[in-house]
Amino acid sequence: MLAVEMRNITKYFGSFAANSQIDFLVEKGEIHCLLGENGAGKTTLMNILFGLYKADEGLLKIDGENIEKHSARKAFQCGLGMVHQHFMLVDALTVWENVVVGNEPGKFGVDRKTAVRQVQQLSDNYNFGLSAEDKVAGLSIGMKQRVEILKTLYRGAEIIILDEPTAVLTPQEADQLLDIFRDMKRQGKTIIFITHKLNETKAVSDSVTVLRGGRSVYHTATEDVTVKQLANQMVGREVDDKLERVPGKEGDVIVSLNKVRILDNAGGTISLDIHAGEIVGIAGVEGNGQMQLEEILMGFQRCKEGSIVIKGEDVTKWPTRKRLQKGISYIPSSRHERAILPGFPILDNYLLGNQYNEKFVKRGLIDYTFLNRTAAESMKKYDVRAVDEKQAAGSLSGGNQQKMVLSREVEKNSDFVLVCQPVRGLDIGAIHYIHEILLDLRRQGKAILLISAELTDIFQLSDKIAVLYKGEIMDLRRNEEFTRESIGLLMAGQKGGK
Ligand SMILES: Nc1ncnc2c1ncn2[C@@H]1O[C@H](COP(=O)(O)OP(=O)(O)O)[C@@H](O)[C@H]1O
Numbered sequence: 151m152l153a154v155e156m157r158n159i160t161k162y163f164g165s166f167a168a169n170s171q172i173d174f175l176v177e178k179g180e181i182h183c184l185l186g187e188n189g190a191g192k193t194t195l196m197n198i199l200f201g202l203y204k205a206d207e208g209l210l211k212i213d214g215e216n217i218e219k220h221s222a223r224k225a226f227q228c229g230l231g232m233v234h235q236h237f238m239l240v241d242a243l244t245v246w247e248n249v250v251v252g253n254e255p256g257k258f259g260v261d262r263k264t265a266v267r268q269v270q271q272l273s274d275n276y277n278f279g280l281s282a283e284d285k286v287a288g289l290s291i292g293m294k295q296r297v298e299i300l301k302t303l304y305r306g307a308e309i310i311i312l313d314e315p316t317a318v319l320t321p322q323e324a325d326q327l328l329d330i331f332r333d334m335k336r337q338g339k340t341i342i343f344i345t346h347k348l349n350e351t352k353a354v355s356d357s358v359t360v361l362r363g364g365r366s367v368y369h370t371a372t373e374d375v376t377v378k379q380l381a382n383q384m385v386g387r388e389v390d391d392k393l394e395r396v397p398g399k400e401g402d403v404i405v406s407l408n409k410v411r412i413l414d415n416a417g418g419t420i421s422l423d424i425h426a427g428e429i430v431g432i433a434g435v436e437g438n439g440q441m442q443l444e445e446i447l448m449g450f451q452r453c454k455e456g457s458i459v460i461k462g463e464d465v466t467k468w469p470t471r472k473r474l475q476k477g478i479s480y481i482p483s484s485r486h487e488r489a490i491l492p493g494f495p496i497l498d499n500y501l502l503g504n505q506y507n508e509k510f511v512k513r514g515l516i517d518y519t520f521l522n523r524t525a526a527e528s529m530k531k532y533d534v535r536a537v538d539e540k541q542a543a544g545s546l547s548g549g550n551q552q553k554m555v556l557s558r559e560v561e562k563n564s565d566f567v568l569v570c571q572p573v574r575g576l577d578i579g580a581i582h583y584i585h586e587i588l589l590d591l592r593r594q595g596k597a598i599l600l601i602s603a604e605l606t607d608i609f610q611l612s613d614k615i616a617v618l619y620k621g622e623i624m625d626l627r628r629n630e631e632f633t634r635e636s637i638g639l640l641m642a643g644q645k646g647g648k
């Protein structure tokens with residue numbers, strides 16, 4: 151029996167079809183993966199199912215019942231529950247309060263004792279390990295997510311949609327979440343699990359639907375498909391997944407951080423050397439000081455304690471522009487705020503940061519002949535796909551924007567390359583290309599600091615890995631000395647996680 155039957159669903163935003171004629175069928179009691187790259191239309195489709203958006207066309211049945219006038223209220227009555235990408239919890243309240251808020255039993259408010267007991271029972275039943283009376287504020291992200299799931303269960307949801315729930319978790323937390331899915335399935339629930347991670351899809355789901363460019367392009371029983379086939383469906387062509395990181399030669403120290411404090415309330419400071427010809431990866435759950443590390447290195451934030459040395463010179467007190475001139479190629483984590491002028495032509499974006507570079511300026515005036523030539527060459531070399539160099543940078547796809555930024559920064563030929571969240575929001579093809587560029591820079595002998603929330607990237611690219619937790623480095627070793635498990639424990643703040 152089908153729990154969800156969506157047929158021919160089309161949804162426009164303006165003239166853009168985020169969903170086109172999508173068929174999406176979920177069997178009762180299964181774990182169904184909705185797989186697709188960023189922007190494929192997954193969240194839109196689920197928002198339609200959950201009654202938050204109205205489809206422009208199409209048919210929807212829940213448990214065989216034709217849904218004519220859909221709404222969030224109706225979705226709830228039909229037994230749907232959704233855990234969104236961004237949690238909607240009140241930190242100052244307890245677990246049980248968060249679970250029952252907006253769903254108080256009886257007319258006369260909540261019977262506290264009963265509510266606490268029910269919430270605790272539910273949590274125990276699914277092995278969530280929560281205490282109903284704990285404050286939400288003190289919980290880890292993984293635990294907060296369980297509170298969100300508990301909310302849907304408490305409301306009696308039978309079909310539970312989770313939108314990219316593992317994106318914010320450590321590897322262990324993600325594995326535990328998959329176990330929870332299996333538990334919920336055993337108790338008869340239907341799970342719709344949205345992800346772009348193929349291994350998770352393979353590990354937990356019974357069947358899978360792949361969206362690409364707003365269309366459903368593939369549907370299969372998970373056991374009949376390989377990870378590689380899924381990747382090809384997701385991207386729409388053969389994916390080249392081989393990446394070679396031959397052992398490198400470590401050169402001189404290019405950048406040193408000496409006892410630098412990156413978070414005011416951190417228990418300690420961080421020290422780190424980056425040599426020529428190596429990639430040092432910073433692993434960690436986001437929000438553990440990655441952003442501060444980036445800003446302090448670039449001089450956007452003052453370095454209050456410790457010192458930063460680049461090529462033998464103490465730059466701790468230098469302003470950003472002077473550091474850039476000393477030689478930093480910088481790929482920022484916030485592309486739109488720091489790396490591109492979205493409303494300006496690509497050409498102007500190639501000038502960005504080069505206004506003081508003597509190659510670009512002749513007798514105080516910008517040398518447009520040089521700029522034009524550089525932009526055209528870079529776009530060709532790095533496969534930046536655009537109509538022409540007059541196109542607004544912001545109208546390029548994420549992958550092409552990032553290639554544009556990388557090509558501009560790489561052409562500066564600096565000895566130190568700071569790369570922050572380089573693949574965020576990009577598709578597999580673009581990610582692979584960017585990985586190759588970074589490895590090429592390593593071969594050229596650049597010193598590279600890679601800050602990334604994607605553990606896969608850290609492992610594929612880094613020579614050494616430092617694990618950041620609450621503003622401190624928990625451990626720093628050669629890549630080969632870590633496993634996904636040992637890093638996962640360190641990311642969660644457990645020392646000695648080997
Ligand atoms: N409210 C909106 N207004 C305009 N465009 C939107 C809106 N929501 C999503 N889109 C666009 O629709 C496409 C699909 O988005 P989404 O469903 O969020 O994809 P996914 O969840 O698969 O990453 C994207 O190109 C996105 O920019």
Ligand SMILES: [Mg+2]
Nearest residue numbers: 192193194313
């Ligand atoms: Mg989404």
